[in-house]
Amino acid sequence: MAADGGTWLEEYHGDPFDLVFADTWPGKFTHLERALALVAPGGTYLIDDLLPQPGRPQGHGASVERLPAEIEDRGDFRTLRMDWSSGLLMAVRTAPAERQ
Numbered sequence: 451m452a453a454d455g456g457t458w459l460e461e462y463h464g465d466p467f468d469l470v471f472a473d474t475w476p477g478k479f480t481h482l483e484r485a486l487a488l489v490a491p492g493g494t495y496l497i498d499d500l501l502p503q504p505g506r507p508q509g510h511g512a513s514v515e516r517l518p519a520e521i522e523d524r525g526d527f528r529t530l531r532m533d534w535s536s537g538l539l540m541a542v543r544t545a546p547a548e549r550q
Contacts, residue, residue, distance in 0.1 A: 499536045
């Protein structure tokens with residue numbers, strides 16, 4: 451199946467997932483709350499590209515810096531940053547998500 455990530459996130463209303471790997475803007479820089487709501491209790495949300503990347507749009511660095519802090523400030527996830535590969539953040543849901 452191929453679909454626009456943002457549209458899919460808006461339209462999906464099924465069960466949560468044990469792993470959500472947000473490898474593109476939808477679910478990471480847009481639709482973040484929706485993507486996080488799809489992580490089951492005990493499940494993992496994983497993002498990459500947190501280290502400087504070639505070809506990054508002008509001004510996008512601020513969004514990249516803000517994203518991990520936003521997730522780390524939540525009370526329903528435990529996080530681990532990894533300075534490996536392109537820069538990763540793994541967040542494990544420790545509390546049930548509110549239904550959206």
